[in-house]
Amino acid sequence: MKAIAGKALLREQPDFVRAAIAHKKFTCDIDAILALDTTRRAKITEAEQARSAQKAANQDMAALPKGTPEFIAKVQEMKAIAGKAKELEVVAKQADDDFQQAFLSIPNLADPSTPIGKSEDENEVAATWGDADAAFPHALPHFDIPWFESRVDFARGVKVTGAGFPFYVGEMSRMVRALVNFFLEEARLSGYEEVLPPLVVNEASATATGQLPDKEGQMYVDPKEGLYLIPTAEVPVTNFYRDEILDADQLPVRRCAYSPCFRREAGSWGAHVRGLNRLHQFDKVELVKWTDAESSMEELEKLRGDVEQLLQKLELPYRVLRMCTGDIGFPHAKQYDLEVFAAGQQRWLEVSSCSNFTDFQARRAAIRYRGPDGKPVTAHTLNGSALAVPRVLAAILENNLQADGRVKVPSCLQHWMQQEFIGVAK
RNA sequence: GGAGAAGUGGCUGAGUGGCCGAAAGCGCUUCUUUGCUAAAGAAGUGAACCUCAAAAGGGUUCCAUGGGUUCAAAUCCCAUCUUCUCCGCCA
Numbered sequence: 021m022k023a024i025a026g027k028a029l030l031r032e033q034p035d036f037v038r039a040a041i042a043h044k045k046f047t048c049d050i051d052a053i054l055a056l057d058t059t060r061r062a063k064i065t066e067a068e069q070a071r072s073a074q075k076a077a078n079q080d081m082a083a084l085p086k087g088t089p090e091f092i093a094k095v096q097e098m099k100a101i102a103g104k105a106k107e108l109e110v111v112a113k114q115a116d117d118d119f120q121q122a123f124l125s126i127p128n129l130a131d132p133s134t135p136i137g138k139s140e141d142e143n144e145v146a147a148t149w150g151d152a153d154a155a156f157p158h159a160l161p162h163f164d165i166p167w168f169e170s171r172v173d174f175a176r177g178v179k180v181t182g183a184g185f186p187f188y189v190g191e192m193s194r195m196v197r198a199l200v201n202f203f204l205e206e207a208r209l210s211g212y213e214e215v216l217p218p219l220v221v222n223e224a225s226a227t228a229t230g231q232l233p234d235k236e237g238q239m240y241v242d243p244k245e246g247l248y249l250i251p252t253a254e255v256p257v258t259n260f261y262r263d264e265i266l267d268a269d270q271l272p273v274r275r276c277a278y279s280p281c282f283r284r285e286a287g288s289w290g291a292h293v294r295g296l297n298r299l300h301q302f303d304k305v306e307l308v309k310w311t312d313a314e315s316s317m318e319e320l321e322k323l324r325g326d327v328e329q330l331l332q333k334l335e336l337p338y339r340v341l342r343m344c345t346g347d348i349g350f351p352h353a354k355q356y357d358l359e360v361f362a363a364g365q366q367r368w369l370e371v372s373s374c375s376n377f378t379d380f381q382a383r384r385a386a387i388r389y390r391g392p393d394g395k396p397v398t399a400h401t402l403n404g405s406a407l408a409v410p411r412v413l414a415a416i417l418e419n420n421l422q423a424d425g426r427v428k429v430p431s432c433l434q435h436w437m438q439q440e441f442i443g444v445a446k
Numbered sequence: 447g448g449a450g451a452a453g454u455g456g457c458u459g460a461g462u463g464g465c466c467g468a469a470a471g472c473g474c475u476u477c478u479u480u481g482c483u484a485a486a487g488a489a490g491u492g493a494a495c496c497u498c499a500a501a502a503g504g505g506u507u508c509c510a511u512g513g514g515u516u517c518a519a520a521u522c523c524c525a526u527c528u529u530c531u532c533c534g535c536c537a
Binding site for chain 2: 101
């Protein structure tokens with residue numbers, strides 16, 4: 021079923037595409053796009069024939085001695101031919117642009133292994149780890165811990181920048197750094213090569229990974245330079261190989277990257293997003309993979325396993341959701357969300373999303389590899405958070421709160437923290 | 447930020463209006479030959495799109511990007527981007 025993709029799939033199996041899209045939460049008019057494709061092809065053929073005729077006439081032209089009567093007569097004739105060809109080319113270009121733009125509005129199709137469903141209520145729990153029902157006798161919502169605001173200073177963040185840009189102070193700043201180090205080191209040991217990406221990207225990059233044209237409202241923009249603050253390291257890291265053809269034997273490529281992430285999250289502020297639950301700027305380590313067209317689903321499972329390892333070492337109870345067709349994103353074919361249990365808030369907090377985009381991003385980004393016959397084949401891209409710092413930190417604070425009011429530092433972070441507890445004893 | 451120079455295929459590098467998708471060399475692939483990984487010879491070797499049931503074949507486009515001049519542009523003009531040199535500034 022996956023043998024054909026992109027334009028060919030649309031042309032040859034429009035009903036299949038239509039049905040597949042109906043399961044996702046996006047709509048697009050397949051018939052209109054097919055009509056644009058038909059027009060586009062007809063116009064291109066017309067224009068190419070005109071140009072071909074012009075080139076043939078041009079050959080004769082080139083053979084004539086300049087300035088002769090024949091030459092001058094020929095110039096007049098050629099003017100008409102060239103004008104006609106140019107006109108047809110303008111039409112063809114327009115038809116092609118119209119189609120390409122419409123084509124970008126088609127979401128990626130869900131993989132058959134993605135459960136069909138309309139909303140988040142139909143996501144499946146693929147796995148759970150740890151005991152969320154265990155007694156956490158001392159747990160509090162992290163924002164209610166008495167010393168919390170002295171170590172994550174929201175008020176000063178508001179003064180200096182605005183809501184959602186806290187200062188992490190002292191040992192909390194070190195906790196962030198410890199988590200980032202832990203995540204990066206684990207990723208390295210799992211075979212991901214570390215990169216430190218640019219934190220701003222251009223329009224082409226944001227388009228390739230799917231942030232544009234849809235979600236520009238979610239990014240901070242510098243309109244003067246046409247640059248965007250990255251909402252995730254996925255954007256610069258995936259674009260690393262944009263417009264390139266890779267060797268098949270270098271796949272899969274696995275990369276990890278730490279970066280701050282900037283999200284405007286316009287309109288989504290309120291009572292449910294207190295404390296570290298949702299911020300405009302946060303730290304995250306991202307895993308990105310480029311694979312061939314055959315092994316991406318297998319690599320997604322490995323990716324998910326790599327992320328699960330982190331939560332297990334942190335000893336945080338979590339669950340893995342297999343997101344249903346109605347809840348996965350526009351560019352996604354398959355997606356797992358990993359949620360940790362925050363015992364103080366008695367809530368599951370999403371700390372990672374592991375996704376297979378199949379060839380969706382790679383097609384936009386023109387990331388390819390040489391197939392067995394030497395021809396370029398569109399690659400597959402995947403990514404997953406490993407992990408988003410603030411919510412992991414929130415869960416650690418809540419779940420590890422001790423009777424004396426301090427928080428126990430997970431043993432896997434000891435190496436970087438060099439202390440067993442943080443916070444102030446009662 | 448100011449002043450200059452330059453951007454050609456995987457790389458080096460010819461090409462200043464039509465015979466140039468583009469010489470040559472390198473690299474790569476296949477074949478031939480010599481008793482080893484080396485050398486020599488032969489052929490081949492970019493991408494996108496259109497056409498075609500598919501393959502073959504045919505066609506169009508692409509010489510940083512976008513416009514323009516012209517019957518005709520890698521070649522002329524304009525803008526932008528990038529790189530290099532010098533100056534300024536700065537971690």
